[in-house]
Amino acid sequence: MNEGDPGGLAREIAGRTDVYFNRTRAVVERFGDKRVTYAIFLRRPVISAPRLMLEWLAEVAAERGTTFDIDVTHPEGSWTGAGEPLAYIAGSFAKLADLETILLQKLGPACVAAHNAYQMALALPEVGFLAMDARHCAGAEMQQMMAYAASVGSRAAQAEGAKGFIGNANDFTAHWFGNSAGRGTMPHALIGYAGSTVRAAEMFHETFPDEMLTVLVDYYGREITDGLAVCRRFPDLAAAGQLALRLDTHGGRFLEGLDPAESYAVLERHAPGAIRRYRSETELRYLVGTGVSAAAVWRMREALNEAGFPAVRLVASSGFGVAKCRVMSDCRAPVDVVGTGSFIPDIWSETYATADIVEYDGTPMVKVGREFLLRRNGARRKGA
Numbered sequence: 001m002n003e004g005d006p007g008g009l010a011r012e013i014a015g016r017t018d019v020y021f022n023r024t025r026a027v028v029e030r031f032g033d034k035r036v037t038y039a040i041f042l043r044r045p046v047i048s049a050p051r052l053m054l055e056w057l058a059e060v061a062a063e064r065g066t067t068f069d070i071d072v073t074h075p076e077g078s079w080t081g082a083g084e085p086l087a088y089i090a091g092s093f094a095k096l097a098d099l100e101t102i103l104l105q106k107l108g109p110a111c112v113a114a115h116n117a118y119q120m121a122l123a124l125p126e127v128g129f130l131a132m133d134a135r136h137c138a139g140a141e142m143q144q145m146m147a148y149a150a151s152v153g154s155r156a157a158q159a160e161g162a163k164g165f166i167g168n169a170n171d172f173t174a175h176w177f178g179n180s181a182g183r184g185t186m187p188h189a190l191i192g193y194a195g196s197t198v199r200a201a202e203m204f205h206e207t208f209p210d211e212m213l214t215v216l217v218d219y220y221g222r223e224i225t226d227g228l229a230v231c232r233r234f235p236d237l238a239a240a241g242q243l244a245l246r247l248d249t250h251g252g253r254f255l256e257g258l259d260p261a262e263s264y265a266v267l268e269r270h271a272p273g274a275i276r277r278y279r280s281e282t283e284l285r286y287l288v289g290t291g292v293s294a295a296a297v298w299r300m301r302e303a304l305n306e307a308g309f310p311a312v313r314l315v316a317s318s319g320f321g322v323a324k325c326r327v328m329s330d331c332r333a334p335v336d337v338v339g340t341g342s343f344i345p346d347i348w349s350e351t352y353a354t355a356d357i358v359e360y361d362g363t364p365m366v367k368v369g370r371e372f373l374l375r376r377n378g379a380r381r382k383g384a
Helices: 008-016 019-031 051-064 093-123 140-158 188-194 197-207 223-233 235-239 260-270 272-277 281-288 294-306 322-330
Strands: 035-042 069-072 087-092 128-131 165-168 213-216 243-247 313-316 337-340 353-360
Touching (some): 035 093, 051 093, 051 140, 093 128, 093 353, 128 140, 197 213, 197 223, 223 235, 243 294, 260 272, 260 281, 272 322, 281 322, 294 313, 294 322
Parallel strands (some): 128 165, 128 337, 243 313, 313 337
Antiparallel strands (some): 035 353
């Protein structure tokens, strides 16, 4: 970003940081520097995702000709309780004072998004997830951060036995998931352009014959009719497990052929206990309501099996967060992949990381009420 512009990073920091931090730096430079230690924490439980912050601090330290000693108390991917310091950062007050705004930006949202991804993956441990958050992000920096966070949360869930995130929807951030390219086939716009669901599938397959074919089937509100038509058009792909149908039915209507009564009937056939265990109106909507409900997934699977297409995979999207994933798991909804977008960067009111200085020239000191941040013995140290 600042290549070929030696002063670019300094100007960026000065322009993006809060003015009172810039003024604090000026005061310290006038009256004498001290070595300080910052404690960085969040007020809610998260999955630690500090890499972007650490890489940025290393870049700043190099530009300023200094070093920062960093104690990472919760390694990347580990669960961190509310109020527990994720890291202690020590160094010159004059070199650290104006960094707080940006370093917190690079830590807080990533940790919360990682926790979101972790929770989702654990809620449906047998299902693969596709990160489709890019179009819900405010620019390239956030796009990188959310993909990084999803990969961290995914690895944490995989360590507990979940399948986790198998990839994402764009090339720019595919590397976070160990891939060279993003995944995906078609938006609704291609089906409108083609004039039919089957024709859109034909166009895509002709253009990308070696790609697995995943077809959206809700454009015309005929998920079952159009889904089966696609299967009959590509019987070899269907039999080989190289064809998937994606349900993205919006919340304003039911999947083709369903209504409240038939949705209840579908679940009675396949997961009767789930209806009897529901605990809230939201859960009931996820079970038998409009949109991509558990009943909708089961009905689609039922129709495919009855028509002789048991190997066709089901991809579900639209409104998937932790609660919906738990409902799907509870009724063993036969979904193979979940596409999730807006939930990864969700709950922005909880993404705020906070920093407090807890030592001045080696003397422990922090504002009243934050004594829990004081450094504990045995913290790991590394330089930046």
